[in-house]
Amino acid sequence: MKGVLLILAAVTIVGAAFGCALSTSPGTSSSAAVPSAPSGISATAVATGDGEVSVSWSSVSGATSYNLYWAAASTVTTTTGTKVAGVSSPMVLNNIPQGTQYSYIVTATNSAGEGPASAVASSTLPTTTSHVYIAGWIYPYPVYWRDGVLHRIGTTSGYWAYSVAVSGTDVYVMGADFANATYVYWKNDAMTTLPLPAGVSFKFSYGIAVAGGHVYVAAVGMNGSGQQIPLLWTDGVVAELPVPSADASDNAGMQGNIVATANDAYAYGATYTNSGGGHSLFWKNGALTTGQSGGWITDGTVSGTYVLLAGWEPGTTTSSVGGYSDITTSAQTFVTDLAGSPGSLVDGIAVSGSGGVYLAGETNDWSPNPPSRPVYWTGATPAALPLPSGYATASAMLIAVGGGDVYIVGYPVTRSNFWTSSNPMTPLLWKNGSLVTLQLPSGDTAAEIYPGEMTSRSTDVYLVGRTGAPSGTSFDLNYNLATHAVYWKNGVLNQPPLGALTGNSAANVVAVWPN
Numbered sequence: 001m002k003g004v005l006l007i008l009a010a011v012t013i014v015g016a017a018f019g020c021a022l023s024t025s026p027g028t029s030s031s032a033a034v035p036s037a038p039s040g041i042s043a044t045a046v047a048t049g050d051g052e053v054s055v056s057w058s059s060v061s062g063a064t065s066y067n068l069y070w071a072a073a074s075t076v077t078t079t080t081g082t083k084v085a086g087v088s089s090p091m092v093l094n095n096i097p098q099g100t101q102y103s104y105i106v107t108a109t110n111s112a113g114e115g116p117a118s119a120v121a122s123s124t125l126p127t128t129t130s131h132v133y134i135a136g137w138i139y140p141y142p143v144y145w146r147d148g149v150l151h152r153i154g155t156t157s158g159y160w161a162y163s164v165a166v167s168g169t170d171v172y173v174m175g176a177d178f179a180n181a182t183y184v185y186w187k188n189d190a191m192t193t194l195p196l197p198a199g200v201s202f203k204f205s206y207g208i209a210v211a212g213g214h215v216y217v218a219a220v221g222m223n224g225s226g227q228q229i230p231l232l233w234t235d236g237v238v239a240e241l242p243v244p245s246a247d248a249s250d251n252a253g254m255q256g257n258i259v260a261t262a263n264d265a266y267a268y269g270a271t272y273t274n275s276g277g278g279h280s281l282f283w284k285n286g287a288l289t290t291g292q293s294g295g296w297i298t299d300g301t302v303s304g305t306y307v308l309l310a311g312w313e314p315g316t317t318t319s320s321v322g323g324y325s326d327i328t329t330s331a332q333t334f335v336t337d338l339a340g341s342p343g344s345l346v347d348g349i350a351v352s353g354s355g356g357v358y359l360a361g362e363t364n365d366w367s368p369n370p371p372s373r374p375v376y377w378t379g380a381t382p383a384a385l386p387l388p389s390g391y392a393t394a395s396a397m398l399i400a401v402g403g404g405d406v407y408i409v410g411y412p413v414t415r416s417n418f419w420t421s422s423n424p425m426t427p428l429l430w431k432n433g434s435l436v437t438l439q440l441p442s443g444d445t446a447a448e449i450y451p452g453e454m455t456s457r458s459t460d461v462y463l464v465g466r467t468g469a470p471s472g473t474s475f476d477l478n479y480n481l482a483t484h485a486v487y488w489k490n491g492v493l494n495q496p497p498l499g500a501l502t503g504n505s506a507a508n509v510v511a512v513w514p515n
Helices: none
Strands: 005-010 041-048 052-056 065-071 084-087 092-093 101-110 115-119 123-124 133-138 141-146 148-154 159-167 172-175 182-187 190-196 198-213 214-223 228-234 237-240 251-254 266-272 279-284 287-293 294-302 306-314 344-351 356-363 372-376 380-386 396-400 404-411 428-431 434-436 446-448 454-457 460-468 482-491 491-496 505-513
Touching: 041 123, 052 101, 133 460, 133 482, 141 159, 141 172, 172 198, 182 198, 182 214, 198 228, 198 266, 214 251, 214 266, 228 266, 266 306, 279 294, 306 356, 356 396, 356 404, 372 404, 372 428, 396 454, 396 460, 404 454, 404 460, 454 505
Parallel strands: 159 198, 159 505, 228 251, 294 344, 344 396, 482 505
Antiparallel strands: 005 306, 041 052, 052 092, 065 084, 065 101, 101 115, 101 123, 133 141, 133 159, 133 505, 141 148, 159 172, 172 182, 182 190, 198 214, 214 228, 228 237, 251 266, 266 279, 266 294, 279 287, 294 306, 306 344, 344 356, 356 372, 372 380, 396 404, 404 428, 428 434, 446 460, 454 460, 460 482, 460 505, 482 491
C-alpha cells in the first residue's frame, strides 16, 4: 500500500514570515567569560523583490558563534524574538513581507554561553509591484509573456520554452530543441546550449532556478541501455546527479520544477524499477539526500525558513505514513500524520500566507478495481472532492492558495476506461472544495495542464496550459493539432496575445515575481 511522505528541509536562508523559534532565552556558563555584545549591526535590503534583507555585524573577540533574533516589530529582545542559532555575518533572510518593519539583534557565544545582545537594527522593505511571467511557445518560436505582454525569446526558432525563473531584472527560461535533441536556456534572450554527458541522450525537460548567484537547470537523459539518468547543469556545466549505490541500475526520475531559496536549489524525484523498489530522492545544489525506500517526491515549495517536499511512501497497511522532518538531522521526526487517509498519494503542496499547509492528491484502497478518490488536506485533515456526473475516479494534481481561497486542478476518468490511454483531457477545477467549470476558449473541448503550472501571489492564483479540440476521445493534444495558449486568473479564462505570430501556441509554466 502507498502512503504520504512530507519532508521539511531546513535551509540556511531564514524566512521572517515562517521562522522557527528554536529558543527564546540565552544560556550562560560560569566557567569562562561570555563574549561581549556585537557592534556595528545593520539591516540592508539585498533584493527588494525577493523580500531579502542582509543583517551584518562586526566580529567579537573570543566568540565561536553568533545567534540572531528577529521580530516583526519596531524592536526585539532575546525574549520576544525568534532565534536563529549558529549564524555568521552577513546573514541573508528571505520571504520578508514588504511594507512591514522587522527588527534584529545579534548575540555572540562561546563555551561559556551567550553574551549580551547588540543594538537593534530595523528595516522595512518598500512595497513593489509583482509581475506575472508565463513561458511557452508560439510555434516555432519560444516566448514568454510578462503581465500579458508578448516577448519573443532571442532570434532562434524551433525551440520550446518549458520553465521560467526571474532574479532581479534578469529573466531565465529553460527550453529544448526536440528536432535536434538539445537542451538550452536563455538569460535575457542570450542562449546557452547545454551539453550532454558522453553516452547520454535527450529525454525529458524539467526546470530552471537561480540561487546563490548560480543558474541551475534540471532534466532527465537516457543512456545507451535505456536507463533514465538525472542531470543538473550549474552555470552551463553538466553533471550526472548521484543516486544510491543500491539503485545504480535503476531508472531515476524527476518531478515538477526546481524549487529555490536565495542560496540553494532543490531538484527532486525518485529512483525506481518497473517492479517497484528504489528510493525517494532530492538533490540540494547537486548533493544527494536519500529518502524513503520505494517512495517518490512529487512536488515542492518554499515557505520561509523551510523547503517543503511532498510525495508518498509505501506502507504495510492502507494507513499512510507521512509528516515533516528536518533533513539536517539523521532521524525523521514526523509531526503530522496522514494515517486517517487510507492508501494516500500526495501530488501537490501549497502554503498559505499565514503558514497553513495544504495538500492535494488521492486516496485509494488499492483493490484490483480502484477508483481513486480526489482529496485535499488542510494540515492532516482530509476533505473529499466531488466528481462530475458520469465519472468514477479522478486525480487531484495541483494546488495553490490565494486570497483565502484554495484552488485544485485534476483530471477525471470513467471506470470503463481507467486503464486505457484514451481518457479525454478534461481538467477539473475545484475552488474551496467545490467543483467549478474550467472555462475554455470557444470551440475548444480539452486542455493540457502539467505539474508546476499553477502558482499564487497574495490574493491571486494563476493556472496555465493549452487548449484545443481533439477528435473523438483522443487523450493527447498532439503537436500537429491547433492549440491555444491560455491562463486562468482566479478561475477566469484569459488568452495571452500572439502578436504577429500565427503558429500553434502553448503556455507551459507560470512564475510570479517578486514572489
